[in-house]
Amino acid sequence: MSTDLISILPADAGEGTFIGRAQSPDGPCVIALRGGRLFDLTRQVATVSGAIARRQFAGGAEIGALADGLPAGWSLLSPIDLQCIKASGVTFALSAIERVIEERARGDASRAMEIRDELESTVGSGIRSVVPGSDEAMQLKQALIDKGMWSQYLEVAIGPDAEIFSKSPVLSSVGHDAPIGVRSDSSWNNPEPEVVLVCDAKGAILGATLGNDVNLRDFEGRSALLLSKAKDNTASCAIGPFIRLFDDHFTLDDVRGADVELTIEGPEGYRLEGRNEMAQISRDPADLVSQCLSEHHYPDGFVLFCGTLFAPTQDRDEPGAGFTHKMGDSVTIRSERIGTLRNTVTTSRDAPSWTCGIGEFVRNLTQRGLVDRI
Known part of the structure; x- marks a missing residue:
């Protein structure tokens, strides 16, 4: 069934410009939402990274009304492609x-x-x-x-230096409605609902989306040197549903004041609600981007998870054991001005294999005559 796009977009979506990606029968496509209409930008710019770099969000082949959803056989992907996926941690008290x-x-x-x-x-x-x-x-x-x-x-x-780390490889993030993975050998883990900033190669912040920076508390708790193993696993990074671009109606100040709501619904009837209030962040989002850019170069741009206030402490099963995921948990992350990202928890072992890496992506664009439009 086609995704109901209206249900996952903000109420004021008609006033904004959104960019994202969808899987078509031919391969990944770059799509834009403007004025309640959907457009396919792929023939103009074949990557979201390129669209961000060139500020190319207008034009495209009209798909149809937003209310009609994606064409038959299409599905949403993570709204980023060639950008590096970075994350900041411990940004809330x-x-x-x-x-x-x-x-x-x-x-x-x-x-x-x-x-x-x-x-x-x-x-x-x-x-x-x-x-x-x-x-x-x-x-x-x-x-x-x-x-x-x-x-x-x-x-x-x-301290003066923020924690900035690489969350996930290029092209590995999953989008709305995709399974999201935790390691099968983790016994203490949780979602991390976050705002994700979208930046060009020079560090200019062009928009924002939502993300789930899945966290394995048992692994990282044993040793901070296990951060990569705790953070970077198949399907452990969800981003979406779309990137909302900054304009007169949506700015970085809206991000600074955003509330990110979380709902977890378990297969056994369990329900947990939480909130990530960006107003309580210890470091300004622009400062986090500056520290991420630092003395680095990201020629295809980067996205940055801003960290989360949310850390579930309520017991799910045994008293004193706190919260941990169960397979089949539905995780919904929502922010009023950005949209809704929903995923179902599985293990990284059982999640769909990640097969479209950089090589396969470029081969697909080459076959479609689009490689010169990256």
Whole structure:
């Protein structure tokens, strides 16, 4: 069945310009939404990365009304293609405390509650009240070191340098309605609902979308050196549904004030709701982009997950065991001005194999006579 596009787009979608990707019978296509109509841009620009670089969002072959959805046989893909997929972590005070809990619990969920109570009373108010990298933050750091309370996670929470890491390989992210994967050998994990900023090669922020930066708390909790294994697995990065481009109706200030709502519905009737309030972020999104760009080069642009306030602590099964995913969980991430991203949880082992890498992507565009339009 065709995806109901109206249900996953903002109520004011008619005022905005959106760009994304869809899988057609011939291969990936670049699509745009303008004024309630769908357009296929692929013959003009064959990648979203190229459209972002050249600011090429107008024109295209009209597909039809937004209300009619995608053509038969088409399905949504992640709205990015050749961009590097980067992420920032520990950008909210609450998530900083949760990362320290994982570290001290060595990935053992049963110890989390006791450690959480201790840390909240000694650390929580401090890291919520200082600006990262400020003199006050450095004084708090020294006080925590003197108390034996310092952590590598607190370093990136209140120190001058943000945590920036590579989330997933180019072309590996999944889109709306796709299965999303957690490792089959993880016993403590959760979704991370986030705003994802979309940037060109020079670091200019052109728009935003939503993302699920799936997190394995047991793996990363055992050692921060397991971050890559905790974060980068098949189908572990969901992005979508579309990129909303900045214009007079939607700006970076709307991102700064965005609420990102999360709903998890389990196959056993379980339900969890959460919220990621961007107003509580410790570092401004523009600063995170600047730190991501740093002394790096991203010739095809990049996207950046901004981090999350959400860290589920309520018990799902055993008392004190906290939350972890079950196979079949439906995860819905929504923000009023950006849209809705929904995925169903499976294991990375059982998720559909990732087969369209850079080589296959370029071969497909070559066969369609589009490779010169990347």
